[in-house]
Amino acid sequence: MGMNLDCINSEELDSLALAGSPAYVNQALRRLRRLLGKAVEWKVIAVAPAVKLMKEVGRELTIDPETEAKLLAVAKQPMKDLLIVIQDTGMRPEEVFRIRIEHIDWSQRLIFNPNGKTKAACRYVPISERMVDLLMVRCADKREGWLLPSRRAKGRHLTTVAKQFRDARRKAGLPGALVLYCARHTFGTAAYGATGNLAMVSVLQCGTSIRCWILCAKPSIREIESTSQTTSQ
Numbered sequence: 001m002g003m004n005l006d007c008i009n010s011e012e013l014d015s016l017a018l019a020g021s022p023a024y025v026n027q028a029l030r031r032l033r034r035l036l037g038k039a040v041e042w043k044v045i046a047v048a049p050a051v052k053l054m055k056e057v058g059r060e061l062t063i064d065p066e067t068e069a070k071l072l073a074v075a076k077q078p079m080k081d082l083l084i085v086i087q088d089t090g091m092r093p094e095e096v097f098r099i100r101i102e103h104i105d106w107s108q109r110l111i112f113n114p115n116g117k118t119k120a121a122c123r124y125v126p127i128s129e130r131m132v133d134l135l136m137v138r139c140a141d142k143r144e145g146w147l148l149p150s151r152r153a154k155g156r157h158l159t160t161v162a163k164q165f166r167d168a169r170r171k172a173g174l175p176g177a178l179v180l181y182c183a184r185h186t187f188g189t190a191a192y193g194a195t196g197n198l199a200m201v202s203v204l205q206c207g208t209s210i211r212c213w214i215l216c217a218k219p220s221i222r223e224i225e226s227t228s229q230t231t232s233q
Contacts, residue, residue, distance in 0.1 A: 070172035079164035088128035090187035
Protein backbone atom coordinates (compact mmCIF):
# COMPACT_ATOMS: atom_id res chain seq x y z
CA MET A 1 0.00 0.00 0.00
CA GLY A 2 2.87 2.37 0.78
CA MET A 3 4.94 1.69 -2.31
CA ASN A 4 5.37 4.15 -5.17
CA LEU A 5 3.98 2.83 -8.45
CA ASP A 6 7.35 2.89 -10.16
CA CYS A 7 8.79 0.65 -7.43
CA ILE A 8 6.31 -2.17 -8.04
CA ASN A 9 8.10 -4.81 -10.12
CA SER A 10 7.66 -8.49 -10.95
CA GLU A 11 9.79 -9.55 -7.97
CA GLU A 12 7.60 -7.59 -5.55
CA LEU A 13 4.45 -9.04 -7.13
CA ASP A 14 5.76 -12.61 -6.89
CA SER A 15 6.38 -12.13 -3.16
CA LEU A 16 2.93 -10.63 -2.56
CA ALA A 17 0.96 -12.81 -0.13
CA LEU A 18 -2.80 -12.29 0.03
CA ALA A 19 -5.16 -14.24 2.27
CA GLY A 20 -8.20 -16.04 0.93
CA SER A 21 -9.19 -18.47 -1.78
CA PRO A 22 -7.62 -18.25 -5.27
CA ALA A 23 -10.81 -16.73 -6.65
CA TYR A 24 -10.85 -14.09 -3.91
CA VAL A 25 -7.14 -13.28 -4.32
CA ASN A 26 -7.53 -12.99 -8.09
CA GLN A 27 -10.14 -10.27 -7.62
CA ALA A 28 -7.49 -8.15 -5.91
CA LEU A 29 -4.83 -9.04 -8.48
CA ARG A 30 -7.08 -8.07 -11.38
CA ARG A 31 -7.74 -4.70 -9.76
CA LEU A 32 -4.00 -4.21 -9.26
CA ARG A 33 -3.37 -5.10 -12.90
CA ARG A 34 -5.99 -2.59 -13.97
CA LEU A 35 -4.44 0.14 -11.79
CA LEU A 36 -0.97 -0.48 -13.20
CA GLY A 37 -2.36 -0.47 -16.72
CA LYS A 38 -3.98 2.90 -16.11
CA ALA A 39 -0.70 4.21 -14.70
CA VAL A 40 0.98 3.34 -18.01
CA GLU A 41 -1.90 4.85 -20.00
CA TRP A 42 -1.61 8.10 -18.03
CA LYS A 43 2.21 8.02 -18.41
CA VAL A 44 2.80 7.81 -14.66
CA ILE A 45 5.05 4.79 -15.21
CA ALA A 46 6.72 3.53 -18.37
CA VAL A 47 5.90 -0.19 -18.20
CA ALA A 48 3.53 -2.23 -16.05
CA PRO A 49 4.93 -5.47 -14.57
CA ALA A 50 3.10 -8.70 -15.36
CA VAL A 51 0.53 -9.68 -12.73
CA LYS A 52 0.21 -13.46 -12.51
CA LEU A 53 -3.17 -14.81 -11.38
CA MET A 54 -3.54 -17.83 -9.12
CA LYS A 55 -4.98 -21.02 -10.55
CA GLU A 56 -8.64 -21.44 -9.62
CA VAL A 57 -9.78 -25.03 -9.26
CA GLY A 58 -12.54 -25.05 -6.66
CA ARG A 59 -15.25 -23.78 -8.99
CA GLU A 60 -14.54 -26.23 -11.79
CA LEU A 61 -16.48 -29.08 -10.18
CA THR A 62 -20.06 -30.02 -10.91
CA ILE A 63 -22.57 -31.61 -8.55
CA ASP A 64 -23.90 -34.99 -9.65
CA PRO A 65 -27.24 -36.36 -8.35
CA GLU A 66 -25.54 -38.51 -5.70
CA THR A 67 -23.61 -35.54 -4.33
CA GLU A 68 -26.73 -33.39 -4.36
CA ALA A 69 -28.64 -36.05 -2.40
CA LYS A 70 -25.88 -36.17 0.22
CA LEU A 71 -25.93 -32.39 0.64
CA LEU A 72 -29.73 -32.06 0.77
CA ALA A 73 -29.94 -34.86 3.35
CA VAL A 74 -27.89 -32.88 5.89
CA ALA A 75 -28.38 -29.26 4.76
CA LYS A 76 -30.23 -26.74 6.89
CA GLN A 77 -32.48 -24.00 5.63
CA PRO A 78 -32.11 -21.66 3.83
CA MET A 79 -29.02 -23.26 2.26
CA LYS A 80 -31.06 -26.28 1.19
CA ASP A 81 -33.45 -24.16 -0.88
CA LEU A 82 -30.62 -21.98 -2.16
CA LEU A 83 -28.76 -25.00 -3.53
CA ILE A 84 -31.84 -26.14 -5.46
CA VAL A 85 -32.54 -22.69 -6.91
CA ILE A 86 -28.94 -22.19 -8.09
CA GLN A 87 -28.78 -25.64 -9.66
CA ASP A 88 -32.12 -25.25 -11.43
CA THR A 89 -31.72 -21.63 -12.63
CA GLY A 90 -27.98 -21.04 -13.00
CA MET A 91 -28.25 -17.85 -10.93
CA ARG A 92 -25.34 -16.61 -8.84
CA PRO A 93 -25.79 -16.96 -5.06
CA GLU A 94 -25.96 -13.17 -4.63
CA GLU A 95 -28.69 -13.01 -7.29
CA VAL A 96 -30.78 -15.56 -5.41
CA PHE A 97 -30.29 -13.60 -2.19
CA ARG A 98 -31.88 -10.57 -3.91
CA ILE A 99 -34.93 -12.31 -5.38
CA ARG A 100 -38.06 -10.32 -4.66
CA ILE A 101 -41.46 -11.99 -4.48
CA GLU A 102 -43.03 -9.46 -6.85
CA HIS A 103 -40.53 -10.51 -9.52
CA ILE A 104 -41.85 -14.08 -9.62
CA ASP A 105 -44.15 -14.70 -12.61
CA TRP A 106 -46.20 -17.70 -11.53
CA SER A 107 -48.18 -17.99 -14.77
CA GLN A 108 -45.07 -18.12 -16.97
CA ARG A 109 -42.95 -19.83 -14.32
CA LEU A 110 -40.19 -17.27 -14.56
CA ILE A 111 -38.17 -15.17 -12.13
CA PHE A 112 -37.04 -11.73 -13.24
CA ASN A 113 -33.56 -10.72 -12.12
CA PRO A 114 -33.31 -6.91 -12.42
CA ASN A 115 -29.68 -6.49 -11.43
CA GLY A 116 -26.31 -8.20 -11.34
CA LYS A 117 -22.63 -7.89 -12.23
CA THR A 118 -23.30 -7.05 -15.90
CA LYS A 119 -26.06 -5.62 -18.10
CA ALA A 120 -26.75 -9.13 -19.34
CA ALA A 121 -27.55 -10.15 -15.75
CA CYS A 122 -30.92 -8.41 -16.13
CA ARG A 123 -32.85 -11.43 -17.38
CA TYR A 124 -35.63 -13.96 -16.83
CA VAL A 125 -34.75 -17.40 -15.47
CA PRO A 126 -36.96 -20.51 -15.48
CA ILE A 127 -38.71 -22.04 -12.48
CA SER A 128 -38.33 -25.83 -12.35
CA GLU A 129 -40.98 -28.21 -11.10
CA ARG A 130 -39.29 -28.79 -7.76
CA MET A 131 -38.79 -25.05 -7.25
CA VAL A 132 -42.54 -24.37 -7.37
CA ASP A 133 -43.26 -25.91 -3.96
CA LEU A 134 -40.31 -24.32 -2.15
CA LEU A 135 -41.14 -20.90 -3.62
CA MET A 136 -44.79 -21.20 -2.61
CA VAL A 137 -43.80 -22.14 0.94
CA ARG A 138 -41.41 -19.20 1.21
CA CYS A 139 -43.84 -16.73 -0.32
CA ALA A 140 -46.86 -18.00 1.64
CA ASP A 141 -49.47 -15.24 1.35
CA LYS A 142 -46.96 -12.44 0.73
CA ARG A 143 -47.14 -10.52 -2.54
CA GLU A 144 -43.95 -8.50 -2.22
CA GLY A 145 -40.68 -8.31 -0.31
CA TRP A 146 -37.50 -10.36 -0.18
CA LEU A 147 -37.78 -14.08 -0.80
CA LEU A 148 -34.94 -14.65 1.70
CA PRO A 149 -35.35 -11.88 4.29
CA SER A 150 -32.87 -11.23 7.09
CA ARG A 151 -33.29 -9.00 10.14
CA ARG A 152 -29.55 -8.75 10.71
CA ALA A 153 -28.39 -7.77 7.22
CA LYS A 154 -28.25 -4.09 6.28
CA GLY A 155 -30.16 -4.69 3.05
CA ARG A 156 -32.76 -6.76 4.92
CA HIS A 157 -32.10 -9.82 2.75
CA LEU A 158 -29.86 -12.86 3.25
CA THR A 159 -26.25 -12.29 2.19
CA THR A 160 -24.47 -15.59 2.89
CA VAL A 161 -24.95 -19.27 3.72
CA ALA A 162 -21.22 -20.04 3.78
CA LYS A 163 -21.22 -21.60 7.24
CA GLN A 164 -24.27 -23.74 6.51
CA PHE A 165 -22.68 -24.98 3.29
CA ARG A 166 -19.38 -25.84 5.01
CA ASP A 167 -21.25 -27.73 7.74
CA ALA A 168 -23.32 -29.67 5.19
CA ARG A 169 -20.24 -30.48 3.12
CA ARG A 170 -18.42 -31.79 6.21
CA LYS A 171 -21.37 -33.90 7.37
CA ALA A 172 -21.80 -35.32 3.85
CA GLY A 173 -18.10 -36.26 3.74
CA LEU A 174 -17.43 -34.22 0.59
CA PRO A 175 -14.08 -32.58 -0.36
CA GLY A 176 -13.28 -28.96 0.40
CA ALA A 177 -12.93 -28.24 -3.33
CA LEU A 178 -16.72 -28.35 -3.58
CA VAL A 179 -18.17 -24.84 -3.18
CA LEU A 180 -21.70 -23.50 -3.54
CA TYR A 181 -20.82 -21.88 -6.88
CA CYS A 182 -20.39 -25.40 -8.31
CA ALA A 183 -24.19 -25.57 -8.40
CA ARG A 184 -24.20 -22.81 -11.02
CA HIS A 185 -21.68 -24.73 -13.12
CA THR A 186 -23.87 -27.81 -12.78
CA PHE A 187 -26.78 -25.94 -14.37
CA GLY A 188 -24.66 -24.65 -17.25
CA THR A 189 -23.15 -28.06 -17.96
CA ALA A 190 -26.54 -29.80 -17.83
CA ALA A 191 -28.23 -27.16 -20.00
CA TYR A 192 -25.50 -27.36 -22.63
CA GLY A 193 -25.55 -31.15 -22.57
CA ALA A 194 -29.33 -31.18 -23.11
CA THR A 195 -29.46 -28.54 -25.86
CA GLY A 196 -26.00 -28.21 -27.38
CA ASN A 197 -26.82 -24.49 -27.64
CA LEU A 198 -23.95 -22.53 -26.12
CA ALA A 199 -25.52 -19.16 -26.99
CA MET A 200 -28.74 -20.03 -25.15
CA VAL A 201 -26.85 -21.19 -22.06
CA SER A 202 -24.78 -17.99 -22.16
CA VAL A 203 -27.96 -15.90 -22.13
CA LEU A 204 -29.43 -17.89 -19.24
CA GLN A 205 -26.21 -17.39 -17.30
CA CYS A 206 -26.10 -13.67 -18.11
CA GLY A 207 -23.41 -13.75 -20.77
CA THR A 208 -20.70 -15.03 -18.46
CA SER A 209 -17.57 -16.62 -19.89
CA ILE A 210 -18.75 -20.22 -19.70
CA ARG A 211 -17.21 -21.77 -22.80
CA CYS A 212 -14.03 -22.86 -20.99
CA TRP A 213 -15.71 -24.82 -18.20
CA ILE A 214 -18.64 -26.26 -20.17
CA LEU A 215 -16.66 -27.57 -23.12
CA CYS A 216 -13.84 -28.99 -21.00
CA ALA A 217 -16.17 -31.57 -19.41
CA LYS A 218 -15.37 -30.69 -15.82
CA PRO A 219 -15.47 -33.70 -13.47
CA SER A 220 -18.09 -34.39 -10.85
CA ILE A 221 -17.25 -35.20 -7.25
CA ARG A 222 -18.05 -38.89 -7.82
CA GLU A 223 -15.70 -39.07 -10.82
CA ILE A 224 -12.88 -37.50 -8.80
CA GLU A 225 -13.39 -39.88 -5.87
CA SER A 226 -13.47 -42.87 -8.26
CA THR A 227 -10.23 -41.77 -9.90
CA SER A 228 -8.56 -41.30 -6.50
CA GLN A 229 -9.57 -44.78 -5.37
CA THR A 230 -8.26 -46.35 -8.58
CA THR A 231 -4.94 -44.52 -8.25
CA SER A 232 -4.48 -45.60 -4.63
CA GLN A 233 -5.16 -49.23 -5.56
